[in-house]
Amino acid sequence: MEDNILEIINLNKNYDKFKLSDINITLPRGYIMGFVGANGAGKTTTIKLIMNMIRRDSGKINVMGKDNIKYEMHIKNKTGYVGEQPVFYDDLTVRWTANFAGKFYSDWDGAAFNELLTRFGVDKTKKIKQLSKGMRMKTALAIALSHRPELLILDEPTSGLDPVIRDELLDILMEFIQDERHGVFFSSHITSDIEKIADYVTLIDNGKIIFSEEKDKILNHWKLVKGDINKLDDYRDDLAGLKVSKTGFSGIVKDMDAFKACHDMSLLTIDKISLDDVLLHLAKKENQK
Numbered sequence: 001m002e003d004n005i006l007e008i009i010n011l012n013k014n015y016d017k018f019k020l021s022d023i024n025i026t027l028p029r030g031y032i033m034g035f036v037g038a039n040g041a042g043k044t045t046t047i048k049l050i051m052n053m054i055r056r057d058s059g060k061i062n063v064m065g066k067d068n069i070k071y072e073m074h075i076k077n078k079t080g081y082v083g084e085q086p087v088f089y090d091d092l093t094v095r096w097t098a099n100f101a102g103k104f105y106s107d108w109d110g111a112a113f114n115e116l117l118t119r120f121g122v123d124k125t126k127k128i129k130q131l132s133k134g135m136r137m138k139t140a141l142a143i144a145l146s147h148r149p150e151l152l153i154l155d156e157p158t159s160g161l162d163p164v165i166r167d168e169l170l171d172i173l174m175e176f177i178q179d180e181r182h183g184v185f186f187s188s189h190i191t192s193d194i195e196k197i198a199d200y201v202t203l204i205d206n207g208k209i210i211f212s213e214e215k216d217k218i219l220n221h222w223k224l225v226k227g228d229i230n231k232l233d234d235y236r237d238d239l240a241g242l243k244v245s246k247t248g249f250s251g252i253v254k255d256m257d258a259f260k261a262c263h264d265m266s267l268l269t270i271d272k273i274s275l276d277d278v279l280l281h282l283a284k285k286e287n288q289k
């Protein structure tokens, strides 16, 4: 079995006013990747390309080691996908929806679906329109999980949900990943969700990948340094990300040993970094070029 459950290689897609440029992402089996970026950064476009819902201009996407266009049916059978707004028929029941969805998958497990619904507290006799947003998301996730996928691709699965339901969904993803052959790729704006469950974090900004790294490497090795604005020019070139105010600046240092070797540290303070710090500083640095 191939090691990488998802591999995106030099992927490009052009719209009139937006360009997804040279996207490269690798997710090994057994891990969860959080995909972050501002509104309009290109997350949904990337996910739709993986699911072959839109055509790429160039590049390659391998899912479970296979080309996502050539092996589309095989891949869809083994991938649980939940889009930004799960598409359901409002007037039909949860049970009908699941029966309908089940017809598309060779490995559909009706008993597993019923179990998941019970666990999630979703009443399958209810019509879709009678479900809250959280219940709809749970239904979509139950359907996605009930055809025994190896990979879950989720577009903002926790957005707009209350903290309790968000936490439940995150637990389900953690359980899913206990099987080392599985993988999860999910987009999100909620950095605390990513800090909680992701093994890898990929940041996209304006159609380009800014970084794709192990989360622990970022949180344990990258640092936030702060100093006086008058001294910024001494450090600017060696900061991976930057935020300035009238009096001071803060910046990201990826390799502190190398940074210390060529800078006077007595004028700086060094802090631990959070994922929010990383996102804010990297977006700022792009804006200030």
Ligand SMILES: Nc1ncnc2c1ncn2[C@@H]1O[C@H](COP(=O)(O)OP(=O)(O)OP(=O)(O)O)[C@@H](O)[C@H]1O
Residues within 6 Å of the ligand: 015, 016, 017, 018, 037, 038, 039, 040, 041, 042, 043, 044, 045, 046
């Ligand atoms: N079919 C389309 N035709 C033209 N432009 C499009 C099309 N679909 C998306 N875009 C543009 O591509 C850009 C990226 O959109 P995308 O939905 O991928 O962003 P996103 O990162 O998912 O944002 P959000 O967090 O708001 O969901 C946007 O500028 C959007 O307007």
